Amino acid sequence: MQHSLTSRRNFLKKMAAAAAMTAAASMFPGIIFASEQDANLPKGGNLDWKKGPCRFCGVGCGILVGVDQGKAVAVKGDPNCSVNKGLLCVKGYHQIMCTQAKDRLTHALVKKNGRYVQTPINEALDIVANKMKETIEKHGKDSVAMYTSGQSTIPEGYVASKFMKGAIGTNNLDCNARLCMASAVAGFLTTFGADEPMGCYEDIDHADYFITWGNNMAEMHPVLFSRMLEQKNRRGAKIIDFATRTTRSSTASNKSILFEPQTDLAVANAICYEIIKNGWVNKSFVENHVNFSKGLTNMGYGLEDKYKFKDKPTKIDFESYKKFLENYTPEKVAKYSKVSVKDIKYLAAIYGDPNKKVVSYWCMGMNQHTRGTWMNNLVYNIHLLTGKISQPGNGPFSLTGQPSACGTAREVGTFTHKLPKGVVMNEKHRRLAAKIWKVPYERIPSKPTYHATEMFRAVDRGDIKFIWTQVTNPLVSLPKTSRYRPGMEKESCFVVVSDVFPTPTSDVADVILPASWHIEKSGLYGNSERRTQHWNKMVEGPGETTPDAWMTIEVAKRMGYGDLFPYSEENHVEEIYKEYTQFHEGAKHGMAPLEVLKKESGAIWPYVDGKSTQWRFNAKYDPACSNDKDFHFYGKPDGKAIIWQRPYEPAPEIPDAEYPFWLNTGRVIEHWHTGSMTRRIPVLHKAMPAAYVEFHPDDAKNLGIRNGEKIKVSSRRGSCILPASINERGLPTRGQVFVPFFDENMLINDVTLDAFCPISKEPDYKKCAVKVEKA
Amino acid sequence: MPIKSYLAHPEEGQKETLIKALSKIDHCDVIPAENEELLIVVTDTENKTDDEKVKASIESIASLKLLAMVSGFNTPKNK
Numbered sequence: 001m002q003h004s005l006t007s008r009r010n011f012l013k014k015m016a017a018a019a020a021m022t023a024a025a026s027m028f029p030g031i032i033f034a035s036e037q038d039a040n041l042p043k044g045g046n047l048d049w050k051k052g053p054c055r056f057c058g059v060g061c062g063i064l065v066g067v068d069q070g071k072a073v074a075v076k077g078d079p080n081c082s083v084n085k086g087l088l089c090v091k092g093y094h095q096i097m098c099t100q101a102k103d104r105l106t107h108a109l110v111k112k113n114g115r116y117v118q119t120p121i122n123e124a125l126d127i128v129a130n131k132m133k134e135t136i137e138k139h140g141k142d143s144v145a146m147y148t149s150g151q152s153t154i155p156e157g158y159v160a161s162k163f164m165k166g167a168i169g170t171n172n173l174d175c176n177a178r179l180c181m182a183s184a185v186a187g188f189l190t191t192f193g194a195d196e197p198m199g200c201y202e203d204i205d206h207a208d209y210f211i212t213w214g215n216n217m218a219e220m221h222p223v224l225f226s227r228m229l230e231q232k233n234r235r236g237a238k239i240i241d242f243a244t245r246t247t248r249s250s251t252a253s254n255k256s257i258l259f260e261p262q263t264d265l266a267v268a269n270a271i272c273y274e275i276i277k278n279g280w281v282n283k284s285f286v287e288n289h290v291n292f293s294k295g296l297t298n299m300g301y302g303l304e305d306k307y308k309f310k311d312k313p314t315k316i317d318f319e320s321y322k323k324f325l326e327n328y329t330p331e332k333v334a335k336y337s338k339v340s341v342k343d344i345k346y347l348a349a350i351y352g353d354p355n356k357k358v359v360s361y362w363c364m365g366m367n368q369h370t371r372g373t374w375m376n377n378l379v380y381n382i383h384l385l386t387g388k389i390s391q392p393g394n395g396p397f398s399l400t401g402q403p404s405a406c407g408t409a410r411e412v413g414t415f416t417h418k419l420p421k422g423v424v425m426n427e428k429h430r431r432l433a434a435k436i437w438k439v440p441y442e443r444i445p446s447k448p449t450y451h452a453t454e455m456f457r458a459v460d461r462g463d464i465k466f467i468w469t470q471v472t473n474p475l476v477s478l479p480k481t482s483r484y485r486p487g488m489e490k491e492s493c494f495v496v497v498s499d500v501f502p503t504p505t506s507d508v509a510d511v512i513l514p515a516s517w518h519i520e521k522s523g524l525y526g527n528s529e530r531r532t533q534h535w536n537k538m539v540e541g542p543g544e545t546t547p548d549a550w551m552t553i554e555v556a557k558r559m560g561y562g563d564l565f566p567y568s569e570e571n572h573v574e575e576i577y578k579e580y581t582q583f584h585e586g587a588k589h590g591m592a593p594l595e596v597l598k599k600e601s602g603a604i605w606p607y608v609d610g611k612s613t614q615w616r617f618n619a620k621y622d623p624a625c626s627n628d629k630d631f632h633f634y635g636k637p638d639g640k641a642i643i644w645q646r647p648y649e650p651a652p653e654i655p656d657a658e659y660p661f662w663l664n665t666g667r668v669i670e671h672w673h674t675g676s677m678t679r680r681i682p683v684l685h686k687a688m689p690a691a692y693v694e695f696h697p698d699d700a701k702n703l704g705i706r707n708g709e710k711i712k713v714s715s716r717r718g719s720c721i722l723p724a725s726i727n728e729r730g731l732p733t734r735g736q737v738f739v740p741f742f743d744e745n746m747l748i749n750d751v752t753l754d755a756f757c758p759i760s761k762e763p764d765y766k767k768c769a770v771k772v773e774k775a
Numbered sequence: 776m777p778i779k780s781y782l783a784h785p786e787e788g789q790k791e792t793l794i795k796a797l798s799k800i801d802h803c804d805v806i807p808a809e810n811e812e813l814l815i816v817v818t819d820t821e822n823k824t825d826d827e828k829v830k831a832s833i834e835s836i837a838s839l840k841l842l843a844m845v846s847g848f849n850t851p852k853n854k
Contacts, residue, residue: 009776013819016848020817024808028813
């Protein structure tokens with residue numbers, strides 16, 4: 001962990017220990033070796049421990065980084081952070097090791113005559129600004145785009161939004177959170193009129209049941225899963241894993257229930273059917289706090305360029321909804337979901353028991369779904385029908401994948417349709433943004449333009465002629481990269497990539513800007529439980545590495561927008577945060593002042609009268625409730641949440657004679673998303689050096705496939721060759737294969753389909769049809 | 776000069792006894808898990824013969840239920 005190791009031998013001992021810890025973590029989800037953290041510290045060192053959030057997932061664990069003579073040498077969990085209480089997972093523990101990678105981007109690189117030439121940062125920023133300006137003059141402001149990240153800090157996202165929407169006047173800004181959280185956002189907005197979970201992690205300490213919907217928390221949110229396991233062991237709380245693949249989470253749970261891909265829609269409706277049939281509806285809650293609606297169906301899947309869809313909600317009554325659910329009796333649903341009638345009734349009985357507290361958790365399984373918004377709505381339906389919401393231990397909770405998908409992408413609003421408060425379509429919201437940004441109101445366009453998938457389609461078509469990506473690696477993470485990689489290579493588009501390391505995306509860039517890593521700059525993140533977390537710069541970055549926010553500001557200044565970006569280089573993070581918080585003033589979304597965030601390991605918004613609001617919409621905890629009732633869903637004009645009538649519809653591509661397997665893609669505990677950081681951490685890379693294709697043993701036997709044998713996975717879009725994995729990390733159901741996407745040498749997204757949810761525009765990485773053959 | 780790491784599973788209720796026994800063996804570091812009945816053992820010996828002796832000593836401990844090797848490195852002397 002520390003780079004002050006005195007010999008290769010000591011280093012190898014650390015590697016050996018870490019490899020064992022990684023193996024232990026995959027066998028025992030949530031296992032902790034806390035004492036090892038202190039044992040590893042340099043003897044006699046005079047470490048200065050600096051607080052911050054972890055760089056990786058959306059859990060937002062507090063970390064303490066040990067700095068010795070200006071270098072980060074150790075990481076440990078922050079015992080004062082209520083999120084992780086001193087615990088860390090294997091990725092968090094080793095995070096700072098990536099900064100020492102030999103191929104770190106330390107200087108700007110500009111492509112000249114087909115070769116990258118090291119260029120002074122100021123000169124590279126001149127080139128970016130001139131090219132952007134020239135493109136706008138020649139082709140209009142909608143010919144330029146920015147694509148940012150749920151890993152961008154709050155100030156980075158804020159200046160990107162202000163630059164694109166307030167200065168240039170285009171809504172061509174979207175981010176990679178579209179690929180992971182957009183369905184959760186659309187679900188929250190359609191049901192509650194307000195984004196982000198109403199509860200918090202303290203729910204774990206109160207719930208009797210945790211139901212995880214298509215969510216492998218043991219590998220993706222290991223610290224939260226370890227908190228759940230602690231409750232399981234200590235007071236008998238139960239974990240029910242509802243998924244399409246048996247994972248480490250399944251084996252650590254009390255019960256694992258497997259379903260056929262896409263049929264979660266039907267099972268959720270069947271649970272609601274049972275709740276109503278058995279008289280488990282919380283009638284007074286529903287009467288006082290809920291409306292019923294239905295939307296359009298047969299929406300399509302966004303497979304064609306320039307696809308458009310707008311839902312048309314219609315109010316319905318309880319009786320119509322009840323009638324609709326008759327198509328979803330457990331007996332009918334069991335036939336195609338492959339979930340037994342008994343298991344459907346079992347799930348319904350858990351939610352229906354008024355004496356049991358239930359939290360539903362989900363992440364990519366429900367969000368990366370061509371009916372992702374519907375799926376989110378359906379889980380809310382269950383909690384609304386039973387009134388199990390906005391109370392300690394009761395509630396639906398969407399987990400985020402990235403450290404600031406909530407804080408930056410969703411709250412600052414780095415989506416095409418968003419503003420720091422509200423949406424571009426709303427005149428009042430545009431006027432507020434124009435006032436705070438000090439720009440003419442007319443400059444902010446009222447129509448959203450490109451969501452992520454459509455943005456890269458526009459690059460391929462030649463409609464976008466300049467794109468700047470920050471803190472993201474789309475040519476590994478987008479679906480159907482077999483189209484979008486050649487698209488980005490076209491000369492019709494000038495590509496600027498800001499990153500810390502070279503990636504397949506920077507490989508196609510015209511200019512590469514060297515970004516500061518996490519602790520080499522100050523910043524703020526916002527985690528899954530609405531917690532805003534601040535950190536101060538801890539160490540100097542190498543060479544001419546620069547914070548992304550400052551690079552955006554420098555380009556804006558060069559383009560003539562200097563008056564809109566009057567921040568100082570030393571203090572821009574604080575100045576930007578103070579400006580940004582004006583958008584959220586008030587009891588519904590007030591943000592904690594910087595002075596509080598500097599002292600504490602984060603604070604949950606709404607932060608009112610010096611206090612975090614842990615459970616929104618519940619008058620007992622939330623000062624914004626003003627309807628004199630016990631609950632107030634104030635995101636909706638009449639203060640009521642909506643139960644949505646949403647049917648089961650099949651996936652756009654299902655296995656057939658030519659392509660007989662489902663392909664499911666996802667992550668592994670050792671690697672963070674596209675692997676650009678964790679594959680440069682030797683311990684993690686050695687523990688999981690390459691991707692693989694996972695088979696059910698029966699399928700492998702039928703096909704004569706042996707473990708480790710090279711297999712070609714092909715779809716109608718592309719192919720990828722990987723070693724077979726049988727009975728190792730996970731166990732897919734028969735007729736399904738699973739491939740993790742972290743490995744840039746085995747690009748499984750060349751194979752995936754770019755179908756998306758028509759409401760949220762989030763792609764579905766979990767279902768497409770493939771064939772497999774020996775390579 | 777072999778360096779190896781193992782996962783050591785104690786017999787039920789004997790985690791502390793196993794930690795004590797392992798701590799007495801030379802060239803052997805022990806890292807106990809905080810919240811599971813599991814230990815990590817890292818051995819660092821001069822040569823293959825010593826390595827085998829250390830392994831045999833570990834395996835002879837009565838409170839040890841299972842020893843599973845996770846990784847092995849070999850490094851030349853003076854490095």
